[in-house]
Amino acid sequence: MRNTQSVAIEFKDVYFKYQQGYILEKVDFSLRKQDFLLILGPNGGGKTSLLKLIMGINRPTQGKVKVFGEEPHISKPKIGYVPQNIPVNDRFPITVEQVVSLGSFLSNKTLSRHEISQRTKTWLDKVGLTKVAKSRFCEISGGQQQRVIIARVMMSQPEILLLDEPTNNIDIELKDSFCQLLSNISKQVTVVMVTHELSFLPKSVNKIGCVEKKVVIHGSLSSLEEDIPFHGEHNNNKSGHGSTHAEGHDCGHQCMVDYLAHLNNNTNLDIYKSLMKTKT
Amino acid sequence: MIDLITEISFLKSILLAVGLISALLAILGTFVTFNNLNYLSSSLTHASLGGIGVAIFVGLPVILLAPVFALLLGGAVTIFFYKEKSRIGSFLDLTYALGMALGIFLITISPGYQKDFSGFLFGNLLLVSDTEVYVLAAVLAMILIYLAINYRKLLLISFDAQFASTCGINVKGQSLVLILALAFTLPLIIKIAGITLTIALISVAPLLFEQRIISVGKIMIFSYLLNLIIFGVGIVISFWFDWPTGSITSLVAVGIFVIGYSALKLTKVITNKRQSR
Numbered sequence: 001m002r003n004t005q006s007v008a009i010e011f012k013d014v015y016f017k018y019q020q021g022y023i024l025e026k027v028d029f030s031l032r033k034q035d036f037l038l039i040l041g042p043n044g045g046g047k048t049s050l051l052k053l054i055m056g057i058n059r060p061t062q063g064k065v066k067v068f069g070e071e072p073h074i075s076k077p078k079i080g081y082v083p084q085n086i087p088v089n090d091r092f093p094i095t096v097e098q099v100v101s102l103g104s105f106l107s108n109k110t111l112s113r114h115e116i117s118q119r120t121k122t123w124l125d126k127v128g129l130t131k132v133a134k135s136r137f138c139e140i141s142g143g144q145q146q147r148v149i150i151a152r153v154m155m156s157q158p159e160i161l162l163l164d165e166p167t168n169n170i171d172i173e174l175k176d177s178f179c180q181l182l183s184n185i186s187k188q189v190t191v192v193m194v195t196h197e198l199s200f201l202p203k204s205v206n207k208i209g210c211v212e213k214k215v216v217i218h219g220s221l222s223s224l225e226e227d228i229p230f231h232g233e234h235n236n237n238k239s240g241h242g243s244t245h246a247e248g249h250d251c252g253h254q255c256m257v258d259y260l261a262h263l264n265n266n267t268n269l270d271i272y273k274s275l276m277k278t279k280t
Numbered sequence: 281m282i283d284l285i286t287e288i289s290f291l292k293s294i295l296l297a298v299g300l301i302s303a304l305l306a307i308l309g310t311f312v313t314f315n316n317l318n319y320l321s322s323s324l325t326h327a328s329l330g331g332i333g334v335a336i337f338v339g340l341p342v343i344l345l346a347p348v349f350a351l352l353l354g355g356a357v358t359i360f361f362y363k364e365k366s367r368i369g370s371f372l373d374l375t376y377a378l379g380m381a382l383g384i385f386l387i388t389i390s391p392g393y394q395k396d397f398s399g400f401l402f403g404n405l406l407l408v409s410d411t412e413v414y415v416l417a418a419v420l421a422m423i424l425i426y427l428a429i430n431y432r433k434l435l436l437i438s439f440d441a442q443f444a445s446t447c448g449i450n451v452k453g454q455s456l457v458l459i460l461a462l463a464f465t466l467p468l469i470i471k472i473a474g475i476t477l478t479i480a481l482i483s484v485a486p487l488l489f490e491q492r493i494i495s496v497g498k499i500m501i502f503s504y505l506l507n508l509i510i511f512g513v514g515i516v517i518s519f520w521f522d523w524p525t526g527s528i529t530s531l532v533a534v535g536i537f538v539i540g541y542s543a544l545k546l547t548k549v550i551t552n553k554r555q556s557r
Contacts, residue, residue, distance in 0.1 A: 081446065088440045092314050093494045102436045105447035136494045137439075152443075 007069070008033050008160055008190040009054055011215070014063035016049055023049045027063070027215045033159070036186040036204045039194045041211035047194040048084075050211060051162050054192065055079055067160065077108035080158030080189075082149050084165040090138045097133040099148050100124055103155030116155075123151035127181060143170040147181065154185065161185060163193040167200040175200050290406075297408040298515075300416040301469050302507035305481040307423055308462055310500045313486035315438050320357065321462055322479050323372035327353050327379025328467035329400055329475070333386030343415055346467035353379065354463025358456045402526025403474025405515070412472060419465055426461075430454065435496060474526040480533040481507055488537060491544045510536060 007030050014027040023046040031037055041047050052058040053065050056072030067075035101120040104111045111119070124130045127147040132140055137148065146166055153161065163182075170178050179202040185191060186204040193202075208218045312321045331349025335342040353375055360371045384397065427434070436444045437451050445451045470478050485503030493499050513536075514529025 083442070086440075087442050089314065089316075089438060091490070092439045093490050093496060093499060094435065094439050095494050098435070099439070102432065102439070102443075105433070105436060105444070105449060134494075 006033050007031070008035065008067065009192070010064075010066040010069075011053075012064045012066070014053065014060045014065055016046075016053060016058060017061050022061075022213065024053075024211075024215070025213050029209070029215060029217045031190055031192070031207070033190055034186060034188070035207055036182075036191045036202065037193070037207040037209050037217070038201065038205045039192065039209045039211055040196070045212040046215075047211050048164055050215065051081070051164055051192065051194060054160070054162060055081055075160075077106070077156070078159040079162060080106065080153035080156065080160065081162045082146075082153055082164065082166055084168065084194075086145060086149055088137070092138070094137050095134050096129060096137055096140060096144075096148050097124065099137050100151045100155060103152035106153065106156035106158070108156075119155050123154050126154075126184065127151045128177065141171070142168075143174045143178070146170060147178075150181070150185070158189060160190045160192070163191065163195075165194055165196065167195055167197045170200070179203065293408050293410060293413055294405055294515075296413045297405065297416065297472055298511045299508065300413065300420055301473055302481075302511060303504050304416065304420055304423065304465055304469065305478065306485060306500050306503035306507055307427065308465060309482035310486045310496060310503060311434065311438065311458055312462065312482055314490070314496065315458075317459075317462075318483055319369065320361075320372060320459070321466070321482055323376040324350065324354060324357065324459075324463050325466050325470060325475050325478050326376045328463075328470055329383030330379035330381075330386075331383070331467050332400065332471065333383030333390075336390045337386040341411075342471055343412055343468060346471070347464045350463040350467045351460055354460045355456075357463075358452075358459045361455075361459075362452060398524075399474070400470065401475050402524060402530070403470065403472050403477060405472060405525050408472050412468065416468060419468065423461055423465075426457070431497070434458075438496075474530075476530045477526055477533065480530050481510065484510070484533045484537040488540045488544070491541075491548075506536070 010030040011027045014024060015022060016024040016027075027050070039047050039050065049058055053060060054067060054072060056065075056067075056076055065072055068078060072079075097120060100123055101116050103123075104116045104119070121130075124133050127150060129140075129144060129147055129151070132144065137145065140148070146168075150161075150163075150166070167175070167178070179200060182191060182193070182202040183204040186202065191204075193205075210216045210218070308321075312318055328346060328350045330353075331346035332342050334349055335345035338345070357368075357372065357375060361368050364371065383400075387397070433444070433449050433454060436447070437449065437454050441451050466478065473481070485506040486499055488506070489499045489502045493502065510533045511529060514532045515525055517523065517532065518525040518528045
């Protein structure tokens with residue numbers, strides 16, 4: 001059962017602009033502890049700007065962003081961030097284990113050597129990389145590197161985990177274990193994941209946000225279906241998803257996966273525009 | 281008897297200088313190589329000649345003035361590194377040109393000074409003074425203390441500066457300290473070991489050991505040992521054949537690198553072939 005009592009992230013009438021104009025307009029939503037929000041949207045739609053607002057790197061032009069009721073920069077130690085590209089020095093002679101242990105610097109309290117070692121072991125085990133702990137970081141696969149980076153962030157025990165396109169380097173065969181890992185993590189923390197790869201959908205995703213200047217949060221499949229029903233042109237696809245969805249709304253996670261997979265096959269601006277449709 | 285004592289004391293200074301220079305170049309070289317700062321260190325090494333020239337011209341001890349000049353250059357390089365990163369190569373070229381030109385010009389017009397520039401290129405171990413040994417020892421002690429306190433931070437900055445910054449580590453400050461340590465130490469070393477050998481020893485050992493060792497600390501220790509071997513072989517050959525020590529030791533360093541690197545690559549190819557069978 002999810003703890004739905006306390007608000008982790010709150011956007012109140014937020015506007016944000018760069019020099020060229022508004023990137024985000026009238027953003028209003030909140031996430032509770034242990035929510036898992038999947039953010040979709042076209043390139044330049046404001047997905048990364050949204051993450052930077054949560055981290056306090058960007059400041060809203062108008063409105064308020066609160067993280068655990070405080071300004072984001074105050075809550076920074078509670079936030080873990082996994083960037084889209086891992087800008088590391090690839091030939092640096094460092095082991096997987098060392099990379100994870102260096103995540104202790106994120107912690108707002110000084111950890112003892114023993115604590116660092118224990119946490120490193122625990123997280124290497126949780127991300128399934130104990131066997132390659134002594135390997136050179138640059139010699140493991142892109143998917144494994146992504147797991148190492150997640151483990152490094154989790155070393156500081158953040159309460160919010162932000163992931164920007166984390167699936168870019170992950171082989172399709174490893175998607176299930178990666179989704180399982182994120183689902184496990186989301187039992188303890190609020191997760192916000194930006195992605196364009198809809199086939200990666202962890203089981204614990206309970207909110208889907210569509211970002212293109214505005215942000216529309218869909219709390220369930222039925223809410224998504226209301227915006228893009230599988231009737232009309234989207235209904236005539238080979239996979240036959242249309243009939244499944246037309247029959248019932250709350251058909252569970254697999255249903256949502258199939259639905260989004262269908263969207264993924266048809267991803268174009270029209271789909272996003274449909275997703276962005278504000279309810280009247 | 282007095283001759284023997286003088287000879288032992290002279291040898292002791294040379295051996296101490298070799299040990300200290302080997303350690304300093306092993307530590308700084310490891311960070312320089314793994315942070316891709318070789319071009320920067322090479323430019324600073326050459327530009328250090330400017331400080332040596334200023335010291336000779338004004339008649340102050342080289343060991344006092346040259347590091348101050350190099351520190352100013354190092355500071356300017358660091359500022360430019362962060363302000364105009366994409367143009368840092370051109371700026372380093374200018375630094376190199378300024379230092380070398382100023383150094384050679386001032387040494388040339390300094391009255392009564394021998395205009396032999398090969399000493400700066402290849403150094404002169406035999407002329408090392410006790411004061412220089414003490415200064416090198418003090419610098420090494422400071423660097424070791426700094427390293428002991430900040431080792432993990434430096435590791436993180438070298439590996440992922442962006443994440444280090446996210447963790448609240450002062451990346452620019454730590455990088456400034458590294459560049460200033462380099463700027464301060466290089467003129468002290470080139471006065472003894474010469475520009476050529478200094479540049480060679482900064483890269484040779486870390487480049488060789490990174491092929492096999494996955495630990496910055498261990499690479500530093502092995503680099504120190506290899507630097508000692510390079511110096512030892514160079515000094516023995518130069519004494520045996522009565523050849524110039526600096527240039528022979530530089531050639532030994534490059535020779536060891538070529539042989540070692542080729543052997544490591546060959547071993548890797550053979551191992552891969554065996555595994556694929």
